[in-house]
């Protein structure tokens with residue numbers, strides 16, 4: 279692997295190593311990955327970040343981004359050096375005020391070597407000065423930065439952060455954020471949480487956003503462009519901030535007719551999942567050409583194409599359901615993606631029922647009956663789909679089908695107690711599929727390992743006896759397609775590069 283030394287300090291650090299006392303011999307480099315088998319190089323070992331302060335300047339005309347990231351962290355082992363994940367060009371790194379040397383390695387690693395080794399449990403203030411053109415940077419041959427006619431957007435899963443801030447890029451290290459970005463007057467900047475302030479000077483306007491609850495790196499979002507911003511308050515009192523690119527053309531009406539219902543839908547979801555966990559909600563639609571939407575915390579990202587055929591509240595339900603399923607309670611590892619997608623899809627089924635367009639049971643029956651046993655759909659195991667199938671339709675539809683099987687097995691009372699209790703139990707933290715199985719067994723008082731094995735972990739279609747016993751597709755006939763099916767299917771491309 280090619281390793282490019284960027285600072286002469288690295289040599290000095292190497293000779294310094296010879297001078298450190300024997301007691302520091304246990305100091306070792308932090309791992310270049312946090313230990314996720316799906317993505318071995320994602321995240322890093324040896325420290326934990328609690329806060330990101332990003333103070334940046336962005337020029338839409340050239341896509342140039344520059345500024346300073348200040349990370350508050352704590353070491354979790356004796357460290358001789360540690361990594362951040364990042365692609366832009368770094369000019370200086372300081373640790374607790376002192377200049378550190380740095381180098382790049384791998385696809386997206388920034389290796390930082392402090393002047394002196396760091397003991398376990400040392401509080402760190404890491405300052406990284408950088409600049410670059412995100413649209414020119416690739417890792418693994420791809421670029422997730424979204425360039426628009428009037429700006430740039432970062433909203434990608436699992437990869438999104440590398441193009442705009444240095445981070446420990448894995449959902450298991452969540453942190454709070456202050457994101458303050460200067461853009462030319464007339465351009466807006468939108469991010470997560472609450473807009474704390476705006477100020478203008480010498481042709482530039484600074485927008486300062488705060489996301490004050492723990493947030494995974496892929497859920498941090500950057501959106502610079504010319505937006506119409508709407509504000510309001512949901513019936514239950516949640517402040518709503520939405521933003522729409524001024525050049526959405528024919529989809530502008532359908533996008534607004536969907537996303538302006540974010541407050542209503544958030545209130546409706548909170549009846550199932552418990553109180554909304556953040557200070558604001560909303561959504562934004564820049565003029566991108568992607569096909570997906572993403573549950574960026576408090577402020578989901580939507581593509582114009584989500585509304586190409588008219589309004590679609592189902593996609594809004596999906597992304598807002600993620601605020602509990604994925605954002606409030608995040609995956610421990612990427613293999614746990616069912617905790618996000620199975621439940622966000624099931625919320626769409628509940629919305630269909632609410633709208634009188636087919637019950638969750640009818641949609642589950644339709645999924646089961648309309649997919650033949652030899653359909654590759656059943657080869658995907660939603661409980662551990664593999665990185666290549668992380669966002670396969672089976673994680674969504676088979677994943678939600680598993681929830682209907684669970685509901686039928688344990689009854690509505692226990693099922694809806696679980697939907698409300700889980701987000702509270704693991705609030706602002708992380709959990710795994712295994713944690714969910716144990717939690718569901720605890721609430722229902724029933725052994726459920728067999729049921730979850732059948733519906734989440736077998737690489738085959740559950741047979742007729744299993745379906746009968748879970749009250750799925752009890753009739754021999756293939757049910758009629760539920761009215762909501764096409765609207766829900768239109769959200770199937772919600773993730774992807």
Ligand SMILES: [Zn+2]
Nearest residue numbers: 596619622772
């Ligand atoms: Zn989703």
